[in-house]
Amino acid sequence: MSHLADAPAPATGQVMASTPPGPRGEPDHAADSSRLAHRSRAQTKVRWELLRNLVRKDLKVKYKGSTLGFAWSLANPMLLLVVYTFVFQIVLKAGIPRFGIYLMSGLLIWNAFSGSVSAACGSVVANANLVKKVRFPLAVLPLSAVGFAAVHFLLQLAVLFVVILVLGYHLLGPNLLLLVPAGAVAFVFTVALSLLVSALNVRYRDTAHLLDVALLAWFWVNPMVYAFSLIEDRLHEWTWVYLLNPMAVVVISFQRAIYAPPAGYSTGHKAVLPHDGYRFYLEHLAIAGATSLALLWIGLQVFRTMQADFAEDL
Amino acid sequence: MARHSSAYQRGSAFPLPAQPPPAPEPPATVAGTGIGTAVPGAGQPGQPGEAGGGSGAGVGTETAVVIQAGGVSKRFVSYRNRATSLKERFVRRGGPAGEDFWALRDIDVTIGRGQTVGLAGANGSGKSTLLKVLAGILRPSSGSVSVHGRIASLLELGAGFNGELSGRDNVYLNASLLGLSRREIDRLFDSIVDFAELRHKIDDDVKHYSSGQYVRLGFAVAVHVDPDVLLVDEVLAVGDEAFQRKCLAKIAEFREQGRTILFVTHSLDLIEQMCDRVLVLESGSMIFDGPPAVGTKLLRQKLGSLPSDGPVDWQYATVRPQSVMFSHQSGGPTTVQFDPGEQVVISVELDVTEGAPEHVYLHTYIVGPEEIAIWLMETPPGGFRLEPGRHVVDFVVPRLPELLGAFAVKVHVSDAATGVPVTTRRFEELFGVSGSHAGGLLKVGYEARLRG
Numbered sequence: 211m212s213h214l215a216d217a218p219a220p221a222t223g224q225v226m227a228s229t230p231p232g233p234r235g236e237p238d239h240a241a242d243s244s245r246l247a248h249r250s251r252a253q254t255k256v257r258w259e260l261l262r263n264l265v266r267k268d269l270k271v272k273y274k275g276s277t278l279g280f281a282w283s284l285a286n287p288m289l290l291l292v293v294y295t296f297v298f299q300i301v302l303k304a305g306i307p308r309f310g311i312y313l314m315s316g317l318l319i320w321n322a323f324s325g326s327v328s329a330a331c332g333s334v335v336a337n338a339n340l341v342k343k344v345r346f347p348l349a350v351l352p353l354s355a356v357g358f359a360a361v362h363f364l365l366q367l368a369v370l371f372v373v374i375l376v377l378g379y380h381l382l383g384p385n386l387l388l389l390v391p392a393g394a395v396a397f398v399f400t401v402a403l404s405l406l407v408s409a410l411n412v413r414y415r416d417t418a419h420l421l422d423v424a425l426l427a428w429f430w431v432n433p434m435v436y437a438f439s440l441i442e443d444r445l446h447e448w449t450w451v452y453l454l455n456p457m458a459v460v461v462i463s464f465q466r467a468i469y470a471p472p473a474g475y476s477t478g479h480k481a482v483l484p485h486d487g488y489r490f491y492l493e494h495l496a497i498a499g500a501t502s503l504a505l506l507w508i509g510l511q512v513f514r515t516m517q518a519d520f521a522e523d524l
Numbered sequence: 525m526a527r528h529s530s531a532y533q534r535g536s537a538f539p540l541p542a543q544p545p546p547a548p549e550p551p552a553t554v555a556g557t558g559i560g561t562a563v564p565g566a567g568q569p570g571q572p573g574e575a576g577g578g579s580g581a582g583v584g585t586e587t588a589v590v591i592q593a594g595g596v597s598k599r600f601v602s603y604r605n606r607a608t609s610l611k612e613r614f615v616r617r618g619g620p621a622g623e624d625f626w627a628l629r630d631i632d633v634t635i636g637r638g639q640t641v642g643l644a645g646a647n648g649s650g651k652s653t654l655l656k657v658l659a660g661i662l663r664p665s666s667g668s669v670s671v672h673g674r675i676a677s678l679l680e681l682g683a684g685f686n687g688e689l690s691g692r693d694n695v696y697l698n699a700s701l702l703g704l705s706r707r708e709i710d711r712l713f714d715s716i717v718d719f720a721e722l723r724h725k726i727d728d729d730v731k732h733y734s735s736g737q738y739v740r741l742g743f744a745v746a747v748h749v750d751p752d753v754l755l756v757d758e759v760l761a762v763g764d765e766a767f768q769r770k771c772l773a774k775i776a777e778f779r780e781q782g783r784t785i786l787f788v789t790h791s792l793d794l795i796e797q798m799c800d801r802v803l804v805l806e807s808g809s810m811i812f813d814g815p816p817a818v819g820t821k822l823l824r825q826k827l828g829s830l831p832s833d834g835p836v837d838w839q840y841a842t843v844r845p846q847s848v849m850f851s852h853q854s855g856g857p858t859t860v861q862f863d864p865g866e867q868v869v870i871s872v873e874l875d876v877t878e879g880a881p882e883h884v885y886l887h888t889y890i891v892g893p894e895e896i897a898i899w900l901m902e903t904p905p906g907g908f909r910l911e912p913g914r915h916v917v918d919f920v921v922p923r924l925p926e927l928l929g930a931f932a933v934k935v936h937v938s939d940a941a942t943g944v945p946v947t948t949r950r951f952e953e954l955f956g957v958s959g960s961h962a963g964g965l966l967k968v969g970y971e972a973r974l975r976g
């Protein structure tokens with residue numbers, strides 16, 4: 211685009227501005243047609259800058275006039291941490307040590323996922339005015355919802371790290387590297403589902419309601435408020451069915467990466483985390499990654515097919 | 525014409541890692557634009573028949589086709605035919621079928637670089653729909669559309685703005701959606717605000733703008749993003765006089781810069797003043813594509829602001845009287861010489877196009893010298909039902925009266941159902957009747973007597 215930067219419309223009038231009215235035309239420079247094609251594509255391609263602007267816009271709209279609101283959205287999970295620790299560890303005696311940290315290490319990524327998907331679901335409908343008036347790459351709408359949630363997630367994760375370090379628990383180590391593949395799988399899966407539901411919701415407006423219910427149920431099939439070992443105890447050799455859910459794999463991987471159980475809780479029948487090593491996680495992440503990629507392909511196909519009718523359905 | 529260009533339609537232009545980038549644009553240097561260019565040997569892309577010779581809008585040579593639409597139709601699926609919830613989709617299949625609605629029918633249009641084209645037609649004729657299809661916002665039900673270059677569109681009451689954001693943020697967002705980088709927008713921002721004359725309001729939320737202010741900002745953005753194609757849908761009507769003048773000046777400037785402009789307007793004066801060419805839509809069909817002077821005349825008549833006998837040029841009518849022939853027998857050899865008492869068959873050949881009245885009524889006058897009507901022949905009450913295509917109506921006169929002279933034929937075509945005139949054509953062809961009398965048109969029986 212840089213070569214276009216010197217061709218703005220206003221008064222400078224770069225092209226033929228001095229030609230008297232009458233027969234017009236433009237000298238046919240060779241680059242002309244490819245220039246037009248390039249500019250044409252620029253209006254339909256997902257560009258990073260556009261995504262960034264949209265995320266910034268969402269943040270601006272959401273936290274308009276309140277920096278406190280933003281700080282609150284970061285502090286919110288930490289408050290949950292305190293409440294849940296109290297309820298589960300002291301009142302219910304759930305038997306998971308450092309329950310707050312355990313919960314948060316899984317819950318943050320889950321919240322990012324469910325927040326992205328439900329925001330993306332309404333994103334096209336909410337921007338009907340743009341969709342019906344401007345030609346732009348529509349996929350930026352659900353993608354910016356993912357970006358918006360990702361920004362919060364990263365900041366909340368940073369806050370969690372600070373809390374862990376302040377409490378003096380173990381955090382820094384090779385375990386953190388597990389966040390990279392787990393985060394990647396979570397990202398692909400979130401994008402895939404976001405594209406899918408955002409497109410479906412334009413035509414089938416009850417998608418949003420169904421999604422809400424589904425997310426509510428889905429929350430409980432991830433080992434966030436209970437230990438994964440509980441599932442292994444019940445399902446035995448059928449545990450793999452439970453792990454078909456990519457989010458469950460992501461959640462246990464995040465826990466493995468962030469949560470360090472005190473000595474005595476890492477192995478044996480009291481183990482909170484399924485495995486001490488990394489192999490188990492990496493293997494399951496690979497499967498979950500494959501599932502996510504397949505879903506991404508479906509999501510893209512559905513979005514590509516349905517987006518042409520968005521303006522009509524809105 | 526059924527080729528689907530992947531140039532920019534939403535359905536197909538979604539480059540992703542998993543997907544190859546869209547195929548390169550077809551070369552945009554195709555010489556002949558079909559708009560009356562003088563490029564030797566250039567193929568003339570299909571222009572609708574209606575355009576006839578009228579599409580030569582007097583524009584100089586173009587280097588590129590910027591907008592190309594072939595056989596574009598748009599069907600709106602009736603709401604009743606469409607599942608609007610997942611529940612319906614899977615539970616209740618095939619409800620009562622509603623009528624689908626064709627908002628555009630088989631539109632062919634090629635617009636070259638640098639043309640200013642007006643789009644006119646009655647309310648609901650499909651102008652906004654066509655603009656949205658060209659802008660890549662609606663997918664045509666059939667046909668292909670390709671547009672080369674950056675499109676800026678101002679569709680029905682303004683650009684897409686987010687009411688919750690300030691004018692400033694909306695300018696950035698909108699320009700960014702249209703493909704500009706942040707640096708470019710930074711550079712243009714002041715110019716945009718000055719053009720819109722909204723400096724005092726620019727940090728207010730757009731939801732508090734008046735409709736005129738909204739349009740000002742939208743127009744200012746659209747013209748500043750350096751578009752190759754500007755699509756405007758009668759938004760200027762909202763602006764005040766001063767701003768309208770400013771917009772028109774800007775459009776004139778664009779014309780001179782060789783940009784392509786397609787705008788919808790109901791102001792026929794504006795079309796005559798600003799356009800090189802006008803497209804007229806009626807019930808989704810393009811009934812005219814050609815010079816503004818003719819198009820506006822047609823429109824005035826369609827809209828009833830011209831007296832109903834003011835003829836639409838027959839070449840642009842939906843029912844075109846192509847020719848007239850004279851013979852003794854229906855289908856027999858043509859001749860132009862008749863004797864009184866002979867049978868004469870006057871055959872009017874009609875070209876009926878899409879959009880013509882279902883039942884066509886003809887008034888056929890036989891006119892003599894000084895355009896005096898000698899007699900009138902009409903179709904039976906209710907007219908003839910004519911499908912699109914070529915038809916011949918024979919008026920059979922079993923016995924010619926005692927006439928002397930050369931006579932011409934004048935045909936009035938009207939809609940049999942409503943009586944609304946379609947067109948009139950006075951043919952140059954003459955037929956002669958050689959009566960035995962010495963002078964005068966008609967031979968009558970008489971006696972000459974001296975009184976007294």
Ligand SMILES: Nc1ncnc2c1ncn2[C@@H]1O[C@H](COP(=O)(O)OP(=O)(O)OP(=O)(O)O)[C@@H](O)[C@H]1O
Binds near residue numbers: 654
């Ligand atoms: N999304 C839609 N669903 C169903 N029908 C539609 C839709 N959009 C437009 N139509 C119909 O298509 C026809 C053409 O509409 P369009 O808006 O193109 O008319 P127009 O020529 O712009 O009219 P106006 O001069 O009033 O702006 C109308 O009959 C309209 O009801």
Ligand SMILES: [Mg+2]
Binds near residue numbers: 651
């Ligand atoms: Mg309209």
